[in-house]
């Protein structure tokens with residue numbers, strides 16, 4: 001079992017303070033917040049969108065639809081997407097601004113073990129270093145770009161990439177594209193990621209650290 005120690009370290013530090021973190025010029029900087037954005041006036045549950053937490057049903061569409069819905073609350077304090085206890089298998093999905101993704105106690109978001117559920121996208125502009133294959137890459141499980149005011153938290157839920165298949169593909173030379181990360185939030189501001197456990201990333205800890213550095217705070 002591969003734990004994302006480095007990411008976990010950063011997250012745990014922030015978990016106790018609800019820090020707002022930023023990266024300008026490559027160094028991570030955090031400010032403590034009053035957690036105002038943790039209190040969203042609207043809330044929906046992933047189950048309202050047909051998701052099934054049995055660890056088998058693929059819930060990518062349910063996540064995408066559930067995240068489209070809170071968009072209508074973006075100018076009204078945002079919304080919370082509640083993920084109850086269960087094993088929620090999914091492919092890669094996009095976050096939106098003014099959102100709290102809340103993983104309740106016993107909730108696990110499980111990454112699909114089929115590579116086609118992790119879409120292939122263009123490489124990051126700043127990713128000259130450390131890419132394992134030239135060209136395109138698989139997109140992270142939870143992805144966001146140009147976002148503001150995003151909170152990923154809850155009651156100690158888990159995001160499990162089920163990454164061992166990716167490590168096998170990597171070792172056997174079966175990868176066609178660079179492996180994905182668990183969470184990637186690029187060019188985004190006002191982020192809180194806390195009180196979560198990250199397990200079994202498809203990619204190395206070092207790269208996850210680099211990914212964190214893609215998070216920027218432009219406020």
Ligand SMILES: *[C@@H]1O[C@H](CO)[C@@H](O)[C@H](O)[C@H]1NC(C)=O
Nearest residue numbers: 015018038153154192194195
């Ligand atoms: C994380 O959990 C602790 C303990 O339950 C709680 O005090 C804190 O407010 C939580 N942080 C966030 C950002 O939810």
Ligand SMILES: *[C@@H]1O[C@H](CO)[C@@H](O)[C@H](O)[C@H]1NC(C)=O
Nearest residue numbers: 094143144145146147186187
């Ligand atoms: C983010 O902003 C850049 C520059 O404005 C734009 O090219 C890109 O398409 C945007 N991405 C998304 C997902 O909106």
Ligand SMILES: *[C@@H]1O[C@H](CO)[C@@H](O)[C@H](O)[C@H]1NC(C)=O
Nearest residue numbers: 145146147148186187188218
């Ligand atoms: C980042 O986001 C801002 C505002 O959403 C946008 O104006 C800018 O072009 C984006 N930059 C990149 C590199 O995506």
Ligand SMILES: *[C@@H]1O[C@H](CO)[C@@H](O)[C@H](O)[C@H]1NC(C)=O
Nearest residue numbers: 155156157158195196197198
């Ligand atoms: C959170 O979950 C992790 C892994 O499941 C566990 O080791 C840890 O004790 C939990 N923390 C709390 C406060 O429940």
Ligand SMILES: *[C@@H]1O[C@H](CO)[C@@H](O)[C@H](O)[C@H]1NC(C)=O
Nearest residue numbers: 114115116169174175176177
């Ligand atoms: C790589 O491409 C081959 C041929 O299309 C495919 O069979 C294989 O499943 C792909 N590997 C991965 C890890 O997606």
